[in-house]
Amino acid sequence: MPHFCDAWGPDACNIEIDPPNLDVQGDFFVVRGRAVNRLGSTLPHLQLRMVMHYKDSGHPPMRQGIYHITDRALEPGESCPFKIEGEYDGGMDHVEIDVWPSNPAGGLHP
C-alpha cells in the first residue's frame, strides 16, 4: 500500500495550468492542466489544493477544495492530467493550485 514521502509538500509537483487558467463556461468554470512530479522520489498518489483569487482585490483568496487526482503512483518526472470544475460566481478571476497536504504534519497524512 502507498506510504508517504518525507519530501511531499506543496511544491512536490510543477503545476501547469492550461490557458486561460479559469475557463468560464456559462455558470461553471473549468480548470485543466497537469501536475509533474518534480521530486527525486515517487509520489504514492496525487491530491491537489485549489485556491481561488477574485477580481476584487479586497476579496480574500479562498480555498475551493481538495481534489484526489489519482491513486496511481507518480514516478520522478512523470505527469498526470487534472480537470477541476465548479460553480462560477462572476467575481472569480484565477486559481492557484499546489499539492496537498501543504503541511504534512498538519494534515491527515504523517
Add this chain to the structure above:
Amino acid sequence: MRMAPLRATPALSELDEWREVLFLGPYKHAEIHRGDVVLVTDEDVDDVAEVMGAVVTMVTHSVYYHALVYDHAWRIIHAFATEVFDDDIRDFYLKKTNVTLTWLRPRHADPEKTIGARETSAVVEFARRQVGKPYDLWANLAFLFRADGVSRVPDWLRTLFQNRNWLEDHGKWHCSELAAAAWWSGCGVRFVDDMQSKTFLSPADLSDSIYGDVVCSLKIKNGGYQLLTKQRDA
C-alpha cells in the same frame, strides 16, 4: 446569470429515446442523456443515510456524497442505504429542501470514440440488472482507508478494506461502484487510470475524473429551483 421566474419548476422535453432537455423557466435548459452520472450534494442531514453521506464528504474532501445513474423520464438507478433501487428523481430528490443534482457526462479517453444511444443503453441496462442487490456498506468504510484517507493505520487494515474487486463481484453495490461499473461494463469508459485497482471509487473520484464533464446542476435551495448550465445566457 439569468434567473428562472420565481416558483418555476423543472420540466423535461424528450428529444429521442436517449436524450432529453431539462428546462427551468423559459431561459435555462440543458441536454441530458441516458446514462449520465448524477452527483448529489445535500446540505441537510436528516436521516442515517445523510449522516453516512456527511462522513463520505468529509473523508473524500468533496461536496458530493452520492452518485447515481440517470435513465430517462426522471428515472434513476442507484445503490442507496439498503439495496439498489429504481426510483423517480421527482419523488426522491425534487421534494427535498436543499439538494444539488449535478449531471456528469462520462466520455472515452480516446476522443475518436463517441458514445451514442446503443452505448448508453448498455450502461443503463447493466445498472438495471443490479436492482434489488444489497448495498455495500463496507465500501463506505473503505473510503477511510484509501491512500487519501486516514493515515497511521497498519497495512493489514488498509488491505482488509481495499481487497475486493468490485468490477467483477456484482453481489453488492455502493453508489459510485455501481455508476463506474455500469460505464465500464456497458461501454468501456473508465474514470481512473486503473479501473482494475481494488480501491473503491468514491463520488469524488467520478466528479474529479478527467473522463467526464459537468453538464448542468439543478439546485434546490430552500424549496426553490435553480438550473446552472454551460450555455451562455441568451
